Amino acid sequence: MSSLYRTNDAFESTHNIAIGMRLAKCRNVITIGFKPNFSDYSDGDAKLIQNADKIFYPTAFYADIFEAMGKKIFPSLNTYAFVQDKIRQSAMFNMHGIPHPFTKVFYGNNQKKKIMDFFNLPFIAKNPRGSSMGRGVYLILCQNDLKEYLTSNAGPAYIQQYCPHDKDIRVVVIGKKVVLAYWRIIKGMDFRANISCGGDISFNDLPGEALSLALKTAIKCQWDDVGIDLVEHKGQFMVIEANMKYGKKGFIKAGINYHNLLENLIAKGDI
Incomplete structure (x- = not known):
């Protein structure tokens, strides 16, 4: 059997299929593993995927493909769509009226020159995409801090109200x-x-x-x-x-x- 994590008991007793590794230690799931070329899956694993009603942790690569095929997935497609994307998350919070610190995104040099028109020091600046675990988050205390942030971050400037807290x-x-x-x-x-x-x-x-x-x-x-x-x-x-x-x-x-x-x-x- 070519799937990464499978016992005979699991194979016989469950049809819970996962692509990503999050459930690899779960006994009631067959974790097949991620292959970007679907043709690289064995015939047996390909059939498990094709016949499954639901796929757990399909990965961002396959999530929308399985959705388009009418398969149920977990986590949801929306969960994958907003991973590490603070700009889209803030837009969603604002549209739903979810309480959220005042946040603005500034694109291009002309917009970035106007940051101080909207925010009083201190404020928070973040790398808007791809950062986690506190990385890419900066407390801007002065103009020089802002200049350093803008120099190191070539993309959009994600600026957020600072809410002091312990x-x-x-x-x-x-x-x-x-x-x-x-x-x-x-x-x-x-x-x-x-x-x-x-x-x-x-x-x-x-x-x-x-x-x-x-x-x-x-x-x-x-x-x-x-x-x-x-x-x-x-x-x-x-x-x-x-x-x-x-x-x-x-x-x-x-x-x-x-x-x-x-x-x-x-x-x-x-x-």
Whole structure:
């Protein structure tokens, strides 16, 4: 058998098929693996894919192809469409009326010269696409900081209101359920709360309004496997961004076996 992760029992007892590796350790899923040339799949694996009613983690490459074929996929096509694209995420938040820090995107040198017309220092500047784990996020304190950001970032300038805080909240939604939530507490002199940047995790006194807003955001945006980051500013929670490639350290600290969680969600038909 050519599939990457398959036992005889799994092959006989399940028709749950995955392309990406996220479910490779799940016993109730056959993970076939990604091949950009469909002709490179064995005849057996090709038939499994073609005959499957639903494909888990189809990868960004195959997600829209399977959708066009009428196959169900998980995560949703929308989830793939907004991965690491802060510009489109902000547009979606604004269209849905989801509370979100004031954000503007500036294209070209003429527009970028007007950034200070819309924002007072300090503010946040981000690499608008492809960044995660706190990378590509800058606190702009002065004109020189802005100049350095614009010099290093040749693409659109993604500028966002700075909401001073000592912690933010990460809420993970899978299917249509909140499966994990925790505070990310800033440590040291860093302005970022990301765990990858040294932030601490706390599960104490998580506000229900933040969890409700995160779940509402995920459902409205049709993102069914996502980490939603929120910050409290002037008594109101706001969604900062969505992370489809979220880390697992929160699950580990909470004592949640991530792969067992996914197995159970699949077995119950929740995803």
